[in-house]
Amino acid sequence: MAPKIRVPADFGREHINSEVHGNLILKLKDGRQIRTNSMIMSMNSPVIDNLTTNMFQSTLEVDDFENEAVDCFVDSMYTGEVEKLERSIFEEVNKMAHAFEVSWLGKKCLKFYQTDILNFDKKTYDDILFACEIASRAHTNLKQSKFVSFFVKTAFSWNISKGIFLQRYMADFVNISKRQMDMSLAIARDDINLVIRILNFYLSITLKSRNVDENSLYLLEKLDVRKCISKYPSDFEELVYFITEISEVTNNDGMKPILAKFNRIKASSDDEVDSSDDSQDEISSLESDDSESDKINKPKDQSLKNPETFDLDRTGWRLVEFDLKKETRFVLPRQEIMVVEMVTTKNDVEKHIALIYEFTGFQLSLFIRCDDVSSHKWSYALQKCTDFVFKSTILEERAEE
Missing domain, CATH: 1.20.930 (Transcription Elongation Factor S-II; Chain A)
Incomplete structure (x- = not known):
């Protein structure tokens, strides 16, 4: 008994469109036909195997897919490789792998997504958006959640700000699709x-x-x-x-x-x-009076009354709005913006200040939520922001001439 052939395997692309072996015809959307061998196609696809073996079909309509994608799909069935796979047809080939249940080709597509599409040379917003939309559609239309996992893990592993990306991704809020909102979450x-x-x-x-x-x-x-x-x-x-x-x-x-x-x-x-607090009552009642006295008499930082009292020129930030109870906004106008992730420091600044970046047009805004923050902490935090901004090489946006 001959051993069972395991796919992917190289059957030779020269046999595609063979008059002798081509007993299964694929009909493309432009009217063109590709002659394939039903045995080779069936060994790769259980769906095609069922259509040819049990339903006796000798022709398949594949006009739902782009011609170049069908060419790549057939070439892969015959060679066991994805040499013709490109960014422009990636989604179509991945959909064909899913529709015809070619598991090994689906894995190749996922690998291509990781190594090629998620390889952001310049890390521009358009590059990230391209990869994001592919992952989103794969998850929504094909129930392939791994694309989303790889996108989130890879795209934001270089300190690219989620907040910055989401603000642009969700900018046209009332018109974005439910798929895009799911992706945002x-x-x-x-x-x-x-x-x-x-x-x-x-x-x-x-x-x-x-x-x-x-x-x-x-x-x-x-x-x-x-x-x-x-x-x-x-x-x-x-x-x-x-x-x-x-x-x-x-x-x-x-x-x-x-x-x-x-x-x-x-x-x-x-x-x-409340239940958790009640369980701690006995422990809390054992605290010493001295400890309570220390808490009461502990000096507090003087709240910042006016952020302009420290040297903003030294940091490069310009005060735009100030509201101690809500948040204060500074902007750093530049023709070329380097966007950075939320700044966190290893001292008590992070306990009082949440730094949030917002990129709109060609201006970088910094929102600072404050809680009894002394002026020297503000000054230190802004200086740290300036350092991060000028040293980072993450999302680069240039003003149009």
């Missing part, structure tokens, strides 16, 4: 506050226009509320505020059940916190 992952802040911005506009769009409702339904409450309580409270106000102003039927769900989960989380 996948990109954010544990940093769900990045999406919440974008959502809060649009909800603030909604409050003024008194019109709730479908995308806002969809994203609100998709949010992991418990994660929001536990990790980003201030962003969550702002979100609940907007939802409450919109519910009262617009009488939107879709917003009310979302608000009810948010409040229910929040109440449940508060009960869990």
